[in-house]
Structures are given as C-alpha cells and as structure tokens.
Amino acid sequence: MNEANRILKIRQKQIEDHKAEITQQASELESKNLTLRKKNNQIIQQRDKLEQMVKERTLELQNAKEKAEESDRLKTSFLANMSHEIRTPLNAIVGFSDIICGREFDAEDQNISREMIKHNCNYLLQLFDDIIDISRIESGQIELFTKPITLKKLFASIDAYIDNELRYNKHLSNKEISIYSHLPPEFEDITIETDEKRLIQIFYNLIDNAIKFSERDSQVTITVWPENSNHVRICVEDSGCGIDSDKLEKIKEPFFQAEMLDTRPKGGLGLGLAICQKILQGHDSKLEIDSIPGKGSKISFKLKAAEQISL
Numbered sequence: 001m002n003e004a005n006r007i008l009k010i011r012q013k014q015i016e017d018h019k020a021e022i023t024q025q026a027s028e029l030e031s032k033n034l035t036l037r038k039k040n041n042q043i044i045q046q047r048d049k050l051e052q053m054v055k056e057r058t059l060e061l062q063n064a065k066e067k068a069e070e071s072d073r074l075k076t077s078f079l080a081n082m083s084h085e086i087r088t089p090l091n092a093i094v095g096f097s098d099i100i101c102g103r104e105f106d107a108e109d110q111n112i113s114r115e116m117i118k119h120n121c122n123y124l125l126q127l128f129d130d131i132i133d134i135s136r137i138e139s140g141q142i143e144l145f146t147k148p149i150t151l152k153k154l155f156a157s158i159d160a161y162i163d164n165e166l167r168y169n170k171h172l173s174n175k176e177i178s179i180y181s182h183l184p185p186e187f188e189d190i191t192i193e194t195d196e197k198r199l200i201q202i203f204y205n206l207i208d209n210a211i212k213f214s215e216r217d218s219q220v221t222i223t224v225w226p227e228n229s230n231h232v233r234i235c236v237e238d239s240g241c242g243i244d245s246d247k248l249e250k251i252k253e254p255f256f257q258a259e260m261l262d263t264r265p266k267g268g269l270g271l272g273l274a275i276c277q278k279i280l281q282g283h284d285s286k287l288e289i290d291s292i293p294g295k296g297s298k299i300s301f302k303l304k305a306a307e308q309i310s311l
Helices: 002-102 107-138 151-168 196-212 272-281
Strands: 147-150 178-182 191-194 219-226 231-238 288-292 296-304
Touching: 002 107, 107 272, 147 151, 151 178, 151 191, 151 196, 151 219, 191 196, 191 296, 196 219, 196 231, 196 272, 196 296
Parallel strands: 178 219
Antiparallel strands: 147 191, 219 231, 231 296, 288 296
C-alpha cells in the first residue's frame, strides 16, 4: 500500500511538473505571439507611413512640376512682352528726336519734345532696372541701405513723383485719373527706418499698377496711419477693376500679371509687385492686398518706426 501511494505521489508530481512546463511553454508562446503582433503592427505602421510619405512626395513633385511649367510659361510670356515694352519707349525717343532734328520748333514744342524724350528714357531705364532687380532677387543679392526718414519728407518725395514723373505716364492718357497723397499733420514728424530709394521704387510700382488697372475718372489715394506704437501702415488704394481672389497671392510672384488671361492686356513686365514684395521682406514686412473685382484694390504694408510712436 505504501509503495502504491509512493508511486501515485510520484505520478502526481510528474503530472504537476508537466502541467507547469506546459503552462510555461504556453506563457512563452503567448509572449512570442504578443511580440509578433507588436512587430506586425510596427510593420503595418511603417508601411502606412511609407505609403503616406510616397503620396506626399508624389504630390510635392507634382506641385513642383506644375510650378516649374507655370514659371516657364510666365517667363516665355515675359520675354515676348519685354520686346514690346522696350520697343515702345525707343520708338518714342527716335520719333521725337527725328522731329526735333527735322524742322524748326517754337519753344513750347521743343519743351514738349524734350520732356517726352526724357520721360521715355526714364521709362526705358526703369524697365532695365526692373530686369536687373528681378535677377538680383532670384539670386538673393538685393541690398537695402536703411536710414531714418520722416513721413513728411517721404510724402514730399511721393508728391514730387506724382507732380513730375506721372505727367507722361502712358497709362494716364485720356483717363483723367486723380492721384492724392494724404498725410495728416499729426503724423508728419513720425520717423521710420527704411531705404528711401527702394521705398520710392515701391510707390512707383504700386501707383503705376493702380493707374494701369483703373478706368476713366478713377481715383488713386496714398494714405498712412500708425498701426501701433512701433509701426506705421501705408496704403495705396484705387477704384479700378480689382483683382480676383484666386490671383491675390500669384500677382506677387515674378512674371505673373493679373490680366494675363484677359483679352485686353494692360502691358508691363509683371515684375513690379514681385520687386515690392522682396524689398519689403528686407524690411520684415510684406504686401497685403484687399480687393473686390469691379470695385478696386487696397495694397498696404507696414514699416517699423525709428522711435516709439505716441498714440
């Protein structure tokens, strides 16, 4: 009997050991299965991540391709348009020079001819300056030389440009457009840090664009006001044809012209706003455009004050 009990105990012990071994193996198997599931999930996540990366990269490449194609198309249009824009002032210069050399003039006719030749020479120089500037912009070589200037002096320069340079603006012909600059007396002594020459270049482009896209009996207004104690905001507003919302950002890019799909092209090289945008980037600023088709546009930018403004 004792022997039978001993054998039974041995058997029970063997069974328990075997159960423990099976339990251990089951636990190890479950642990391995868990590890495999984790690795499988990681593989699935990595696959999904790779697929997303491929989709994003494909989209980036597609966008880059479309942008490159658009850039090529715009540059082709720019080169075709440039020959016309350069030839126009050259024809005027040659024509008035021939007239002056060909017959006697009274004093008034001579002055008109000289002014027309001078204006077209300046316009031609401006075209070349724009072409040079855009090449500098694309190579990152545009330089700014900032110094303090009062708003009174700045607006005096703007008024001088309006009075002198715009008299023979080709876009003003027969339009009877009124151009005003408004500087409230209380803002005259505010001083800003800017490259005066480049800032006048911005106004040249903004005013010329406003005139170009305005119809007869329209108005262009230049205004300024303190935006906060550290910045002033300057705005050029017109009552012209306006700009479609889907073009507001594109018109800041080189070679793009808002009317390029229009059947009545307005001329120009499509460089003005791109140059303005780049100059303003050097001032830690940017062009902000608010426009309603058929109603007009407001193009504004802010400039840093040299001293804190008392509001």
